[in-house]
Amino acid sequence: MALELAYRTRKQNKSCSVFWIDASSIGGAHHSYTDIARKLKIPGWDNEKADVKQIVKLHLSRRDAGQSLLIFDNADSVNLSSNGTSVGRDASLIDYLPQSKHCSILLTTTNNDVARTVASYKIIELQEMEQDTAQSMLEQYLDTLLSRDEQPKARLLLQELSHLPLAIVQAAAYINNTNIMLQDYRIRLSQQAQADLKSISDVLDNKLQEYNGKNSIATTLHLSIEQIRHDSPLAAEYLFLAACVDRKDILLEFLEAPSSREREDAIRIINSYRLVMRRPAESSLDLHRMVHSALREWIGKRGMLGEWTEAAITQLCKVFPHDSHGNRSKWRRMLPHAKYALSHSHRNEEGTEKMDLVRKCAEALLSDGRYNEAETLFVQMMETRKRVLGDEHPDTLTSMANLASTYRDQGRWKEAEELQAIELQICSRVLGDEHPSTLTSMANLAFTLQSQGSVSEAVSLLENCCELQTKVLGLKHPDTVSSHQTLTEWRLETIQLEDEDDG
Structure with a gap:
């Protein structure tokens, strides 16, 4: 019936846009709304910080957006689940519904409670086919x-x-x-x-x-x-x-x-x-x-579900792209599949391919500004690598750095500082003060300190970092150049603050 309505609507009104939305989960709804935003070329839809749900709702609620029909398929719960994944939070289906006389909405559901909650009296109950x-x-x-x-x-x-x-x-x-x-x-x-x-x-x-x-x-x-x-x-x-x-x-x-x-x-x-x-x-x-x-x-x-789930994870690892800006459209489409496969995998988390896919998902989510989801995966990675590889393994330290970066992006500076301090301490002890990873950790911690207003500590740490970078990497290395430029800016800020205090 929903398909028939869609076809009849388009036949009778060519200017009416018809969109089909998977309302069975958050991932499905998010992907459907992203697809709508892309097709309508809504300004800002591809911004990594954009809330696609709000962008689409606001656009379709505008009078000049024209007529539209939204079909929310498989809406069997008012609370959209995260598909059983360990990432994401449930969201209300009602939050996805635009409010406009020009936007009609049809929901298909097998749940009477959902129908009564969302549609009230406008319910059509389908009977068995004659x-x-x-x-x-x-x-x-x-x-x-x-x-x-x-x-x-x-x-x-x-x-x-x-x-x-x-x-x-x-x-x-x-x-x-x-x-x-x-x-x-x-x-x-x-x-x-x-x-x-x-x-x-x-x-x-x-x-x-x-x-x-x-x-x-x-x-x-x-x-x-x-x-x-x-x-x-x-x-x-x-x-x-x-x-x-x-x-x-x-x-x-x-x-x-x-x-x-x-x-x-x-x-x-x-x-x-x-x-x-x-x-x-x-x-x-x-x-x-x-x-x-x-x-x-x-x-x-037939006892093959685990085997095929791992095969799917292996294949996803091959095709899941790097989290660069140019790949955003593709990894947004791949995320629901990766999250689904990972959530239904019962093999130990130590598997290289599984953890590699977890990492790719986490980095993509971080790039997309979905920090809570990214954080959950980075914590999972860090704990697994600690358990399997040990606290001092380079992969464990990388996981700690990624998690700290997620904290920083959320403005959780104290948590980022504590984790970065531990990471730097381990890097210095295991890799040595002059190792590139140690230098990177040093610079990251300096930035976190500066963001919290601990300017003198940040300057002191970055001075040490610049000295070591010059010695190890050379004056013309991009990292050395960048650190020196930042150090100069911070010193000027320190002088300005001292002058203000004296004034």
Whole structure:
């Protein structure tokens, strides 16, 4: 119904902008709003300090912004979760809603409480699809017309699929790809359902109706997976990898292949089974929420979820870009996937690839001004490296420096100073006073002291740093030049302050 409304709105009003928002989590909503800001070219959207949510809300609430329709999909909680990740905080869905007569909002939800909280009396409750409508839908998606003899079999199949649109679409796609008769599909579906039934346990009574609906979709999906594994192992691998990251905006480059043609062939196969939705303009894929859930269930029952989660982390490490300004658009798109995979990884945190991905996420979040999220990851990195490598390992010291930088960016000077002082002490003892890392630590601590108003201490420390840099790096080295310039400025400030005090 939401899709139909979107298409009808665009058909009737070409000037109305229609935006689809993933309201299942903070990451999904944030990414959707970033995408809206980029497409509308809202001034300041790419500023690393910008609050994209507020920018989009303010823009769409303006009278001159024109008409728009926002569809918040899968809004099953008023509090948007951080997708089970160890980073981020929950946020209210209501905070994302623009307030304007020119901006219409539609929410899709399975939660009655959410509907009553957000929409009050403007609620449309969807009923189960009628038999005739379901059969019409099946015939629409099948490549060949149903014969008169197949009509009764089609009705039985639709009952077995609980008249669910997603299950109907997947069933039709399987029949089209395998060129089997309707009755043969029913036999295979029954066999698959019996196999699935053996692995079912502890279904709570109050969730039985929800489970039965999901089960129809899961059974059609499981049947399709088995066929895809037989026809194209690479296509099956893509599905398993996609199940281990966020289900929205999965970049094609994340799906590795010997050649671009082989990747395209594999994607074409899973697309023909209606398991993914392509975004040609963004070179990415989406998975339906229930497809994503059923895929994870299928992999988990075979004891392969941990293995594929680690495979996803390995691949993410390869494609996650450096946190430079030019890569901001890309790593903003990659962050939800990295955070999802990391949060569902149960392997010990000591893994090199996992910690490398944690580092890349933390640095990207820091560059984006998302300090609380960055801090959580930097703390995780530091504690892990202390435990595994020891307090004096260079990687541990780097983690301490990164965390201190996060404190500084938040104006938490005292915490930054304490951590930097410990780091400098260890660097001096382990690496020596003249090691470049020690000199960097010395300069960082001097800046933190100066920012707190401890000017004389900062000048004294930077003087020592300049002397060592000149000796080790030379007068013309950029670090030496920069430190000398800063020292000169600080000395002038000290003199000015002394003159003011004397006056």
